[in-house]
Amino acid sequence: MPPKLPSPHRPRTLVPIPRVGGLDYDVLDRLIGYALRRAQVAMFLAFHEATRGLEITPPRFTALVVIGANPGISQTTLGNVLGIARSGAMALTDWFEGRGLAERRAKPGDARAWGLHLTSRGERFVARMKTKVVAEDRRRAAVLSRREREELLRLLNKLAG
Amino acid sequence: MPPKLPSPHRPRTLVPIPRVGGLDYDVLDRLIGYALRRAQVAMFLAFHEATRGLEITPPRFTALVVIGANPGISQTTLGNVLGIARSGAMALTDWFEGRGLAERRAKPGDARAWGLHLTSRGERFVARMKTKVVAEDRRRAAVLSRREREELLRLLNKLAG
DNA sequence: ACCGATTGTTATAGACCATTACAATCGGGC
């Protein structure tokens, strides 16, 4: 058997959080936080599956979508949207520029900040990504009825504040 | 102003994922995965708040609860429950032993595996933790009605598979 | 014109987790 090639990027969690038979979960079964975590890992793995080979992670996906929908956005704002520090937003931006997906352009009226924009290659890439990710999200959520899905979205957003 | 002491352990995300006004979220608003992530971060921060000073993270909490409810469980099984590799389960166990919360005991009938058990100090610690975490989970979920909470739990578990 | 705030940047450190390799032990088939 040939040696396994190292994956170019690895999801941080590789396996779903299982429900081990015959085990007492005690209070965990009553915690929304725990159920949330399990569901999130499941959806994350689906995401990773859908974007296989694209080297895309959830933060990268979110960032690209946000840049695409809000051209000229600053790195600081991008960081705020993602809930990460500015240095992290910068690392993301570097990564995008390194692959020709997005670029920094001078911002008229403020010489400190850059405005972020997708390249045309980035536009195509994001469009393809969105299709795949949305399809996978739908597919994974297909265990729920349309009504349940709407309800879940509503409850989650309420919870997120 | 006195220099800020380094926190003994830092949550990986320090701020909630906000909803930035005037921003176009494009397709993100329709993705369950994204809503899930936002809700999870919010609950995680609440968790971190509730366990302030205890140096407890969600995996540590889960592990201690599971050990408490299933004394004699092996490290490998613990890893499976958490969805992490054996080496990670071992690091957790070391951490617990280092603080006198849990211990490895020889397992009758299998000289390879250890059986994990809470110490009496661990028992008290877990009891206190459970109280705090459950209370905080309830408090945070109080934006939902009882009926909504039940429904959310059901939908999340369905999604997690 | 000055001064506090903001922006991007760099360097550094820490937490978390997987991978790999290894030794001891187990257990089923012969």
Place this chain on the structure above:
DNA sequence: GCCCGATTGTAATGGTCTATAACAATCGGT
């Protein structure tokens, strides 16, 4: 009773993600 593949715990290593701190350039209000 012995052998061999599977399992368990362990140690060493590396990668990824993110925060923190410090810095220079720039902005903007007083």
